[in-house]
Amino acid sequence: MIGMITAAVVGCIGITVYGLLFGLVLQGVDRKCAARMQARYGPPLHQPFIDIAKLLCKDNIIPKNAVTSVFNAAPVIALAASITILLYLPIGSIAPVLGGWGDIILVLYLLTVPGLAMVAGGLASGSPYATVGSQREMVTMIAYELPLAIAIIAIAWRLNAAGVVDPFSLATIAQTPVWSVVGIPGIIGMLLLMVAMAWVTPAELSRVPCDTPEAETELCGGILVEYSGKNLALFTLSGAVKTVAMATLAVVLFLPWNLTWFVPLTGAAGIIADLVFFVVKVLLVVFFSVSLIRVGMARFRINHLVTFYWGYITLIGFAGLLLLVLDAVLGMGVVA
Amino acid sequence: MSRLPMFPEALRQFLKKPATNLFPARYLPKSITGFLGKVAAGEATINPPVAVPKNFRGKIAYDRDACIGCKLCIRVCPAHAIEFIPETKTVRIFVTQCIFCSQCNDACPVSCLHMSDEFMVADADRYSENLIVE
Amino acid sequence: MASKPTYNIPIGPIHPALKEPILFTFDIQGEVIKGVDFAPGKTHRGIEWMGMRRNPVQIAHLCDRICGICGVSHTLAFSRAIEQIAEIEVPERAHYVRSIIAEFERIQSHLLWAGVAAHELGFDTLFHLAWRVREEAMDVIEYLTGNRVNYGIVQVGGVRRDFTDDQFPRIYQALETYEGLVGKLVTLFLEDTTIKLRCMNCGVLSERDALELCTVGPTARASGLAIDVRADAPYAAYGDIDVKPILPDVYADAIKGDVYDRIVVRLFEVVDSVRIIRDLMDQMPTGPVLWETKYAKILATCKKAEGEAIGRVEAPRGECFHYVRMNRSETPEAWKVKASTYSNQMSWLKILMGEQIADIPIIVASIDPCMSCTDRVSVIRDGRQGVMTGDDLHHLSVEKTRRMQE
Numbered sequence: 010m011i012g013m014i015t016a017a018v019v020g021c022i023g024i025t026v027y028g029l030l031f032g033l034v035l036q037g038v039d040r041k042c043a044a045r046m047q048a049r050y051g052p053p054l055h056q057p058f059i060d061i062a063k064l065l066c067k068d069n070i071i072p073k074n075a076v077t078s079v080f081n082a083a084p085v086i087a088l089a090a091s092i093t094i095l096l097y098l099p100i101g102s103i104a105p106v107l108g109g110w111g112d113i114i115l116v117l118y119l120l121t122v123p124g125l126a127m128v129a130g131g132l133a134s135g136s137p138y139a140t141v142g143s144q145r146e147m148v149t150m151i152a153y154e155l156p157l158a159i160a161i162i163a164i165a166w167r168l169n170a171a172g173v174v175d176p177f178s179l180a181t182i183a184q185t186p187v188w189s190v191v192g193i194p195g196i197i198g199m200l201l202l203m204v205a206m207a208w209v210t211p212a213e214l215s216r217v218p219c220d221t222p223e224a225e226t227e228l229c230g231g232i233l234v235e236y237s238g239k240n241l242a243l244f245t246l247s248g249a250v251k252t253v254a255m256a257t258l259a260v261v262l263f264l265p266w267n268l269t270w271f272v273p274l275t276g277a278a279g280i281i282a283d284l285v286f287f288v289v290k291v292l293l294v295v296f297f298s299v300s301l302i303r304v305g306m307a308r309f310r311i312n313h314l315v316t317f318y319w320g321y322i323t324l325i326g327f328a329g330l331l332l333l334v335l336d337a338v339l340g341m342g343v344v345a
Numbered sequence: 346m347s348r349l350p351m352f353p354e355a356l357r358q359f360l361k362k363p364a365t366n367l368f369p370a371r372y373l374p375k376s377i378t379g380f381l382g383k384v385a386a387g388e389a390t391i392n393p394p395v396a397v398p399k400n401f402r403g404k405i406a407y408d409r410d411a412c413i414g415c416k417l418c419i420r421v422c423p424a425h426a427i428e429f430i431p432e433t434k435t436v437r438i439f440v441t442q443c444i445f446c447s448q449c450n451d452a453c454p455v456s457c458l459h460m461s462d463e464f465m466v467a468d469a470d471r472y473s474e475n476l477i478v479e
Numbered sequence: 480m481a482s483k484p485t486y487n488i489p490i491g492p493i494h495p496a497l498k499e500p501i502l503f504t505f506d507i508q509g510e511v512i513k514g515v516d517f518a519p520g521k522t523h524r525g526i527e528w529m530g531m532r533r534n535p536v537q538i539a540h541l542c543d544r545i546c547g548i549c550g551v552s553h554t555l556a557f558s559r560a561i562e563q564i565a566e567i568e569v570p571e572r573a574h575y576v577r578s579i580i581a582e583f584e585r586i587q588s589h590l591l592w593a594g595v596a597a598h599e600l601g602f603d604t605l606f607h608l609a610w611r612v613r614e615e616a617m618d619v620i621e622y623l624t625g626n627r628v629n630y631g632i633v634q635v636g637g638v639r640r641d642f643t644d645d646q647f648p649r650i651y652q653a654l655e656t657y658e659g660l661v662g663k664l665v666t667l668f669l670e671d672t673t674i675k676l677r678c679m680n681c682g683v684l685s686e687r688d689a690l691e692l693c694t695v696g697p698t699a700r701a702s703g704l705a706i707d708v709r710a711d712a713p714y715a716a717y718g719d720i721d722v723k724p725i726l727p728d729v730y731a732d733a734i735k736g737d738v739y740d741r742i743v744v745r746l747f748e749v750v751d752s753v754r755i756i757r758d759l760m761d762q763m764p765t766g767p768v769l770w771e772t773k774y775a776k777i778l779a780t781c782k783k784a785e786g787e788a789i790g791r792v793e794a795p796r797g798e799c800f801h802y803v804r805m806n807r808s809e810t811p812e813a814w815k816v817k818a819s820t821y822s823n824q825m826s827w828l829k830i831l832m833g834e835q836i837a838d839i840p841i842i843v844a845s846i847d848p849c850m851s852c853t854d855r856v857s858v859i860r861d862g863r864q865g866v867m868t869g870d871d872l873h874h875l876s877v878e879k880t881r882r883m884q885e
Contacts, residue, residue: 046359
């Protein structure tokens with residue numbers, strides 16, 4: 010028992026450090042890639058670290074008419090929740106630290122917590138810009154949660170239909186690629202779900218075209234407009250960690266393969282090879298689903314965003330779900 | 346039919362060389378003045394700025410010996426940047442005040458005023474030696 | 480049903496959506512704009528005051544600095560006014576040089592605007608692209624005039640620099656660059672779904688409203704008013720070539736007067752400017768470019784001049800209007816600058832009403848406002864900025880008339 014607790018504590022600290030560092034590196038990569046696509050050189054890769062260091066040595070300014078307690082608690086909650094998600098996600102071939110105590114449904118809920126914390130912080134900051142931003146963030150969350158849930162449920166359901174034990178556990182999903190249990194309709198369905206997931210990621214991370222809650226040119230930063238110094242640093246870190254979480258989730262759901270499944274590597278070499286492979290997959294996800302989308306489009310208006318996610322992306326998600334069901338019913342692929 | 350023409354364009358650009366001119370350095374140096382000091386001392390190299398064309402209007406150059414003290418430049422200077430020195434019958438030009446229109450060059454009957462191609466004239470002191478031409 | 484409560488959002492005087500200081504106050508219900516008011520005068524610089532203490536040769540360069548983008552339109556309008564008063568005849572070739580520079584200015588100004596518009600929509604890649612493309616026009620201008628922004632090429636009586644034969648290839652090279660880029664720009668700006676989504680049917684100004692609010696330039700043309708000073712009252716060399724106002728129907732089927740139409744008009748004006756420059760270069764006459772090279776004589780002529788005149792120029796943003804009165808003195812007796820934004824800004828009240836918060840930046844930018852060109856007055860009393868109403872102004876006029884009668 011004590012051994013387990015020690016392992017969990019060490020694991021948590023390790024994951025926290027990993028999440029923060031990798032998140033900032035991912036942000037650096039994203040900025041660099043976006044810059045290249047815009048014909049710029051972009052900042053150095055470690056620019057996010059410089060930014061955080063700068064923010065950490067600045068003062069926290071709390072507006073006069075803000076609700077101080079909520080205003081200060083929001084960034085801490087957001088960061089804590091983002092890190093907690095990572096504890097349930099496998100990294101390469103390393104099993105999740107708290108894998109035994111929660112599954113993908115918990116992750117789904119935890120993903121909303123940073124957003125909710127931002128909403129609370131925005132509403133507590135007493136600025137009209139932040140209030141508008143908070144309202145938009147809530148609407149955005151309502152809009153993208155449905156397609157995200159559909160994608161996750163569809164995959165877990167298909168695994169269940171294939172007779173896999175404990176289909177909602179992330180470890181199981183990571184061990185059993187859905188691609189290997191589905192037939193042709195299922196593959197098409199999975200591709201559709203992948204498209205849906207690729208579009209949910211920028212919304213979840215509040216990046217263009219879904220950065221309506223922050224909308225620099227409209228709301229000067231919306232939710233975050235009154236935040237400064239350490240609080241802003243915490244929110245930025247939370248965003249960075251969330252990037253890792255979303256990319257990892259996408260990798261686990263859609264690209265779960267490990268290098269060691271194909272190449273006979275054992276021990277430390279195997280783990281390192283899997284980690285490198287995992288990092289490559291995460292970078293690919295970030296490049297296509299964050300950098301490319303954000304440089305390729307204009308910002309949505311909030312009503313477009315709702316139409317887009319509730320209309321098109323949900324439809325795509327449902328189509329994917331239906332195809333997966335059809336796949337199981339017709340008995341194509343693996344069915345228990 | 347929805348079209349997003351920027352996606353292929355952005356991907357193409359990703360593989361091309363960026364357009365930025367990295368002046369004065371690849372990344373922001375810790376201290377710009379420190380960096381420029383190092384460049385002056387020959388310890389660092391500077392990425393050159395985009396070359397200026399012929400006839401560029403940069404910092405003014407003044408040939409004091411040719412000047413006849415007619416004051417025509419003072420009459421046409423829009424920025425009141427030129428001051429007459431009665432003792433020597435020459436002029437003094439304040440570069441911080443100068444708007445680089447080169448109107449005085451055109452007006453000068455003996456062509457003693459010219460525009461050089463020097464444009465990096467920023468200084469913390471308005472009256473530094475570099476910024477007063479006489 | 481009781482009406483929903485509205486809340487107040489200030490945009491400005493400094494805000495990321497605004498490139499220059501101005502204060503908007505919005506009454507918002509949910510995300511919808513229910514009331515708009517704006518207060519200009521936040522960036523008054525006393526340009527006219529400075530001008531009235533300088534001679535016309537000096538003012539020509541002051542005019543370059545009224546606007547940061549239209550470096551030649553204001554100078555051209557001012558010079559035209561002075562040339563009329565002093566009866567100076569501008570050499571033919573100078574007219575062509577003026578027109579060519581003015582067209583290059585239109586190209587760079589419209590591309591700059593296109594970039595800003597893309598940025599307002601959150602489309603930064605397009606912003607970077609438009610500004611990168613704009614560099615070509617800036618480089619040519621720098622090559623021809625000696626400076627990128629404050630060209631300083633127009634002077635009372637002509638232009639200060641002639642184009643030499645060895646400069647022509649560079650100009651043609653720039654024109655070819657733009658001719659090659661047109662297709663790409665049109666695709667990226669006008670066929671992009673997200674831009675269409677954001678700009679179509681947004682900020683609509685009907686033709687009638689455009690006329691009643693006296694809008695000018697691309698703002699008016701996007702609503703279907705065929706007005707263009709270059710065609711209506713040709714100046715410089717525009718009378719020698721074919722200039723027609725560009726209306727949105729060059730690309731779209733119907734004229735709606737929305738933000739999208741304003742993008743269409745500006746992009747196709749860039750295309751048209753390239754064509755105009757080619758035409759001008761083809762028939763450029765030879766000869767001197769300045770009426771008198773001795774500045775003492777120009778100054779003396781201006782000093783002897785008496786009378787008043789107006790100079791009108793089609794700046795990239797619309798009609799730019801200068802009124803000058805000279806009365807046998809070194810400096811003008813009166814100088815009044817009316818920039819195009821002054822005519823266009825009242826349309827904001829109309830086109831912002833009923834739109835969403837998200838559309839404020841792009842709608843405000845869609846008339847291509849230039850506040851520092853427009854701000855001619857700022858009322859400050861006891862350290863506080865006030866607003867002058869029509870009654871106040873009437874009262875002041877009556878007082879002044881009384882003072883003059885005494």
